[in-house]
Amino acid sequence: MAARTKYVLDEADLPDRWYNIVPDLPEPPPPPLHPGTREPIGPEDLAPLFPRALIAQEVTGESYVEIPEEVREVYRLWRPSPLYRARRLEKALGTPARLYYKYEGVSPVGSHKPNTAVPQAFYNAAEGVTRLTTETGAGQWGSALAFACAQFGLDCEVWQVRASYDQKPYRKLMMETFGATVHPSPSELTASGRAILAADPRSPGSLGIAISEAVEQAAADPSARYALGSVLNHVLLHQTVIGEEALRQFALAGDTPDLIVGCTGGGSNFGGLAFPFLREKLAGRMNPVIRAVEPAACPSLTRGTYAYDFGDTAGLTPLLKMHTLGHEFVPDPIHAGGLRYHGMSPLLSHIFELGLFEAVAIGQRECFAAGVRFARAEGIIPAPEPTHALAACVREALRCKETGEEKAILTALCGHAHLDLPAYGAYLVGEMTDHDLSEEALTAALATLP
Amino acid sequence: MAARTKYVLDEADLPDRWYNIVPDLPEPPPPPLHPGTREPIGPEDLAPLFPRALIAQEVTGESYVEIPEEVREVYRLWRPSPLYRARRLEKALGTPARLYYKYEGVSPVGSHKPNTAVPQAFYNAAEGVTRLTTETGAGQWGSALAFACAQFGLDCEVWQVRASYDQKPYRKLMMETFGATVHPSPSELTASGRAILAADPRSPGSLGIAISEAVEQAAADPSARYALGSVLNHVLLHQTVIGEEALRQFALAGDTPDLIVGCTGGGSNFGGLAFPFLREKLAGRMNPVIRAVEPAACPSLTRGTYAYDFGDTAGLTPLLKMHTLGHEFVPDPIHAGGLRYHGMSPLLSHIFELGLFEAVAIGQRECFAAGVRFARAEGIIPAPEPTHALAACVREALRCKETGEEKAILTALCGHAHLDLPAYGAYLVGEMTDHDLSEEALTAALATLP
Numbered sequence: 084m085a086a087r088t089k090y091v092l093d094e095a096d097l098p099d100r101w102y103n104i105v106p107d108l109p110e111p112p113p114p115p116l117h118p119g120t121r122e123p124i125g126p127e128d129l130a131p132l133f134p135r136a137l138i139a140q141e142v143t144g145e146s147y148v149e150i151p152e153e154v155r156e157v158y159r160l161w162r163p164s165p166l167y168r169a170r171r172l173e174k175a176l177g178t179p180a181r182l183y184y185k186y187e188g189v190s191p192v193g194s195h196k197p198n199t200a201v202p203q204a205f206y207n208a209a210e211g212v213t214r215l216t217t218e219t220g221a222g223q224w225g226s227a228l229a230f231a232c233a234q235f236g237l238d239c240e241v242w243q244v245r246a247s248y249d250q251k252p253y254r255k256l257m258m259e260t261f262g263a264t265v266h267p268s269p270s271e272l273t274a275s276g277r278a279i280l281a282a283d284p285r286s287p288g289s290l291g292i293a294i295s296e297a298v299e300q301a302a303a304d305p306s307a308r309y310a311l312g313s314v315l316n317h318v319l320l321h322q323t324v325i326g327e328e329a330l331r332q333f334a335l336a337g338d339t340p341d342l343i344v345g346c347t348g349g350g351s352n353f354g355g356l357a358f359p360f361l362r363e364k365l366a367g368r369m370n371p372v373i374r375a376v377e378p379a380a381c382p383s384l385t386r387g388t389y390a391y392d393f394g395d396t397a398g399l400t401p402l403l404k405m406h407t408l409g410h411e412f413v414p415d416p417i418h419a420g421g422l423r424y425h426g427m428s429p430l431l432s433h434i435f436e437l438g439l440f441e442a443v444a445i446g447q448r449e450c451f452a453a454g455v456r457f458a459r460a461e462g463i464i465p466a467p468e469p470t471h472a473l474a475a476c477v478r479e480a481l482r483c484k485e486t487g488e489e490k491a492i493l494t495a496l497c498g499h500a501h502l503d504l505p506a507y508g509a510y511l512v513g514e515m516t517d518h519d520l521s522e523e524a525l526t527a528a529l530a531t532l533p
Numbered sequence: 534m535a536a537r538t539k540y541v542l543d544e545a546d547l548p549d550r551w552y553n554i555v556p557d558l559p560e561p562p563p564p565p566l567h568p569g570t571r572e573p574i575g576p577e578d579l580a581p582l583f584p585r586a587l588i589a590q591e592v593t594g595e596s597y598v599e600i601p602e603e604v605r606e607v608y609r610l611w612r613p614s615p616l617y618r619a620r621r622l623e624k625a626l627g628t629p630a631r632l633y634y635k636y637e638g639v640s641p642v643g644s645h646k647p648n649t650a651v652p653q654a655f656y657n658a659a660e661g662v663t664r665l666t667t668e669t670g671a672g673q674w675g676s677a678l679a680f681a682c683a684q685f686g687l688d689c690e691v692w693q694v695r696a697s698y699d700q701k702p703y704r705k706l707m708m709e710t711f712g713a714t715v716h717p718s719p720s721e722l723t724a725s726g727r728a729i730l731a732a733d734p735r736s737p738g739s740l741g742i743a744i745s746e747a748v749e750q751a752a753a754d755p756s757a758r759y760a761l762g763s764v765l766n767h768v769l770l771h772q773t774v775i776g777e778e779a780l781r782q783f784a785l786a787g788d789t790p791d792l793i794v795g796c797t798g799g800g801s802n803f804g805g806l807a808f809p810f811l812r813e814k815l816a817g818r819m820n821p822v823i824r825a826v827e828p829a830a831c832p833s834l835t836r837g838t839y840a841y842d843f844g845d846t847a848g849l850t851p852l853l854k855m856h857t858l859g860h861e862f863v864p865d866p867i868h869a870g871g872l873r874y875h876g877m878s879p880l881l882s883h884i885f886e887l888g889l890f891e892a893v894a895i896g897q898r899e900c901f902a903a904g905v906r907f908a909r910a911e912g913i914i915p916a917p918e919p920t921h922a923l924a925a926c927v928r929e930a931l932r933c934k935e936t937g938e939e940k941a942i943l944t945a946l947c948g949h950a951h952l953d954l955p956a957y958g959a960y961l962v963g964e965m966t967d968h969d970l971s972e973e974a975l976t977a978a979l980a981t982l983p
Contacts, residue, residue, distance in 0.1 A: 160911065234621070256957055
């Protein structure tokens with residue numbers, strides 16, 4: 084029989100619990116602080132925005148959280164997701180390395196985001212919430228939440244950054260097909276939106292403004308809550324289904340990863356893949372190098388400061404201890420919209436400080452070159468975000484070609500590029516430029532820290 | 534354990550041969566005729582356009598054709614494809630029927646088309662061809678061939694109908710990312726294109742013109758051949774992997790289909806699903822009703838004539854005995870571009886005449902209503918083409934709700950709608966109209982028969 088290409092788990096192998104890495108760490112992450120008192124915030128501070136179950140998950144000390152059967156039932160629409168051995172890419176690169184990718188593009192919206200959108204919708208519905216609000220940029224997260232809300236009969240209201248709303252209509256149409264209402268942000272529907280429009284009627288919006296609008300609407304309506312697609316502990320918790328499945332699939336393959344690579348924006352894709360492997364590493368059962376890859380245009384881990392900062396541009400959130408470029412930093416418009424965030428998940432930031440993984444920043448042209456190479460070999464056109472991880476994989480595979488090392492390399496291919504094809508178009512005609520962050524811009528951005 | 538949602542086969546269960554229905558039919562289909570002599574054409578007439586292996590498959594009398602290992606190796610990137618039980622849609626409809634769908638949207642380009650693009654590229658490469666030409670409308674077929682050519686190192690040159698080339702750039706970008714060259718058609722590169730442009734410099738093009746350009750280029754270059762994405766026997770042969778896998782998955786489910794439903798344009802998706810089940814039916818091992826669904830705007834099976842006609846608008850192909858609306862018929866611009874073909878596969882047309890399946894035509898608004906219903910329940914937004922089959926499934930499921938019948942219904946969900954979202958947008962804002970073919974237009978179209 085031919086060598087295997089795909090490692091597919093049976094539905095029965097769908098994980099029945101999420102993994103919480105916090106109790107396994109040598110020390111706990113620093114708590115979020117109230118911006119006024121600078122005292123640690125309590126669950127009651129979050130109650131207007133999140134359901135009790137998710138607040139409990141945000142601060143839990145348990146190692147595992149059971150996945151409700153209602154969530155598993157929806158996960159089964161696409162999970163377990165496949166683990167691929169990239170044999171055709173290996174051959175194209177001429178490398179002795181074994182390349183594996185865990186493919187999350189099989190989800191209904193083409194990315195890993197539904198892994199957390201589904202439980203967030205479930206817990207809200209279970210506590211009697213009837214409406215969820217959120218923000219979205221290019222629309223990956225908004226699509227995921229719209230899909231999840233349709234599954235649990237919730238109204239879904241999305242504030243989408245106006246520039247994306249106008250220029251990238253496909254994701255808006257996807258959200259609407261799933262039954263969501265999508266507003267361009269800034270909008271006349273909120274005080275925050277009206278204030279921005281009064282100052283600049285033609286404002287293109289920003290993720291920070293859209294967050295303010297979604298939070299304001301949720302806080303004002305007792306039957307509504309707010310949902311966030313990355314950064315927070317409970318979001319990373321939900322994403323650990325990726326790594327738990329990949330562990331089982333590596334066992335099927337009879338292999339062990341020497342290197343694990345993931346792209347980082349807010350950190351949920353990377354954490355979701357890496358945490359279960361990090362558990363094995365901390366327990367001494369395997370010893371992979373773990374590497375985060377961020378865009379050179381938005382290098383929070385490699386060039387940011389580890390400090391308390393706001394999660395949003397407007398300064399409405401609690402203060403979070405994280406690697407940050409400053410909450411007023413606006414990254415250049417690179418195509419990997421999902422990686423354009425000024426900060427990094429506080430939990431991942433803490434683990435980075437503990438020295439448990441390393442980080443590298445790569446410019447987008449090298450990333451798209453890797454994306455095209457991958458597409459022509461493997462047939463899947465990767466979303467702009469995971470091309471960052473693929474570029475690091477290609478670097479390592481070529482290094483192995485020189486040294487003869489037969490490393491097993493695992494990456495998370497967190498989405499496909501069906502709705503990002505214009506970015507490939509720009510790359511192919513040579514109209515893509517890198518946007519490496521300059522020293523001057525970095526200094527200016529860090530000066531905005533609270 | 535919870536009831537199953539997905540039936541996933543192991544790589545080892547990937548079919549190792551395609552099924553040819555012809556020897557199992559009570560009588561053979563009428564042969565293609567030379568348009569000049571009206572005598573049956575021979576293999577040598579096709580040699581300038583197709584490689585020998587595919588011409589042999591076109592006329593083979595064997596029941597099975599072995600799938601080369603090189604083709605199976607590429608199939609494994611996404612095959613076996615999943616069979617789903619649509620439990621959430623059943624619940625939403627309140628039907629006692631059991632709904633199953635075989636999902637081909639997991640392929641690299643999001644449709645069933647690579648099932649034939651891959652072997653076509655393989656056989657051409659094996660015979661020393663270095664370049665394939667083809668036409669494409671909206672771009673599903675062109676994307677599939679571009680992907681397949683990248684896998685076998687072939688140059689791929691696609692003539693895309695100019696209206697689509699200009700208005701729907703995403704598929705063009707997908708083809709280019711896979712390394713293909715895409716020309717708007719009519720182009721200045723061919724005599725056929727130049728003739729059209731001389732008469733009308735702003736011609737929006739048509740599939741018929743694009744076929745002429747691709748055929749002309751292939752015929753003029755000894756190292757090039759032409760590839761077609763539907764209609765022909767060898768294309769339907771390759772697509773039988775769909776039905777063969779579905780048969781095994783039904784065995785896994787411990788169920789037997791009472792009704793099989795597929796959409797029909799050129800017929801390759803429908804034939805691919807139905808033929809293996811039809812084999813079982815002809816052998817008396819099961820007795821499903823088999824139903825083709827076509828658009829009311831282009832009803833070749835339900836309202837066309839069974840006669841010899843040209844396969845293309847320009848009249849360059851052999852004469853094919855098929856259900857046709859006349860080769861000069863131009864269907865209204867419905868959103869299911871893949872079903873806008875004046876004729877029907879000669880093999881399927883013959884089987885329809887034998888009374889082995891039935892057909893129904895449905896208007897596109899009912900189809901998109903079913904598509905939205907399906908998307909909100911199952912999470913997958915169906916391409917416009919398979920919404921036709923889904924509309925027929927919904928009709929039957931609601932009939933079962935009235936009668937209490939617990940029918941098992943199987944359909945082929947041959948693709949997703951990521952690149953067709955504007956069609957859903959038009960539907961959701963009420964701007965979609967049906968385009969049922971009028972009696973006058975039908976009479977006029979049939980008058981063009983040769």
